[in-house]
Amino acid sequence: MTEDPQCPCCTSVTETALHATVLCPSSHDLWLRSGCQAALPLVSSNSFGEVILNWAEHLTPELYQRSLFLSWFIWFRCNRWIFENAWDPDEAILHRHSKLVVDFDEYTRKIYGSSASPTAPSSRKIWEPPPPGIIKVNVDARVSNDGWIGLGTVARDCTSSVLFSAVCRHKARWDPLTAESKAAWYGLHKAVEYGFNNIILEVGSLVLVNKLKKKSFTLAAVDNVLEDIVFASASLSSIVWSHVKQDGNFVAHHLARLVPYNHEQVWENSVPNEVSSYVLLDFLSMN
Structure with a gap:
C-alpha cells in the first residue's frame, strides 16, 4: 500500500486487497477472459480472507486454484505499477496465469499422481516450512x-x-x-x-x-x-x-x-x- 489511500490503478476508490485483486475495473476483463468469472458473484464480503473461504466452499478445486493464481498475478501487477511504474498488459497476465495453471497441474501430478511404494522413502517430495525459530x-x-x-x-x-x-x-x-x-x-x-x-x-x-x-x-x-x-x-x-x-x-x-x-x-x-x-x-x- 502507498500513502495515498486511493487505488493507484483506477484512482476512484480507497484501495484494499480485495479491491486491488478482484473489484478494480482494471482487472475485470482478466477475470472474464481467464475463465474465472464464476468467482465474482461469490464476493459478498469486504474481507479478502472471507472471500477466499467462500471460494473454497463453493468453487471446484480447479477453479479455486485458478482464482487464487489470478488474484496473485493481479496483486503483483498492482505492486509493479506502484513501485516500478511498470504496467503489465492483460495479455501478459493471461499468459503467465495459464502457464502457472499448467505448471501446477504437472507439479501436483509428479508429487501425488504416482502410487506410493509400501515403504515410503524418508526424503520428502514437497517443500515444508521449518518450525518456529528455525x-x-x-x-x-x-x-x-x-x-x-x-x-x-x-x-x-x-x-x-x-x-x-x-x-x-x-x-x-x-x-x-x-x-x-x-x-x-x-x-x-x-x-x-x-x-x-x-x-x-x-x-x-x-x-x-x-x-x-x-x-x-x-x-x-x-x-x-x-x-x-x-x-x-x-x-x-x-x-x-x-x-x-x-x-x-x-x-x-x-x-x-x-x-x-x-x-x-x-x-x-x-x-x-x-x-x-x-x-x-x-x-x-x-x-
Whole structure:
C-alpha cells in the first residue's frame, strides 16, 4: 500500500486487497477472459480472507486454484505499477496465469499422481516450512556445458516468508556433487551473513546429506568443500542437514538457472520475478 489511500490503478476508490485483486475495473476483463468469472458473484464480503473461504466452499478445486493464481498475478501487477511504474498488459497476465495453471497441474501430478511404494522413502517430495525459530535454506546448482556453474539459494521462515534469495555464477569444471557442495556452502554463507543461527540446510543430493551427517571426509576435492561447510556451521546454535527431492526444491532449482547482472545478485525479503510463481506453488502445495 502507498500513502495515498486511493487505488493507484483506477484512482476512484480507497484501495484494499480485495479491491486491488478482484473489484478494480482494471482487472475485470482478466477475470472474464481467464475463465474465472464464476468467482465474482461469490464476493459478498469486504474481507479478502472471507472471500477466499467462500471460494473454497463453493468453487471446484480447479477453479479455486485458478482464482487464487489470478488474484496473485493481479496483486503483483498492482505492486509493479506502484513501485516500478511498470504496467503489465492483460495479455501478459493471461499468459503467465495459464502457464502457472499448467505448471501446477504437472507439479501436483509428479508429487501425488504416482502410487506410493509400501515403504515410503524418508526424503520428502514437497517443500515444508521449518518450525518456529528455525530458518530453512534451500540450495541447488546448475552445471552448464559451457563451463558456467550457477548456484542458487533461498531462505524462508515458518510462515513461508522469503528472507533472502541469491544466485551467483562461477566459471569452473566441477562435477555435479562438487557443484552441489559449493551451493550448500554458498547458502550457508549467506545465512550466516544475515545473522541466522538456527538453520535447516536443505539440498537435492542425498549423497551430500549423508556425507555431511557422517562427517567422514577424504582428500577428494569435494570433501574439502564439505569440510569448509562443517567448519562454517560450527558457529551456529543449531544446524540440520536435510534432503528433499527436486519437486520440493523448485525455487532453488530455478534460481540456479538465472544469470545474475554481475557475479552475484541478492534479493532481500523477495525472489526475482522469474521464480516467484514457484514460491507460490510451494505455499499452495502445503495447504
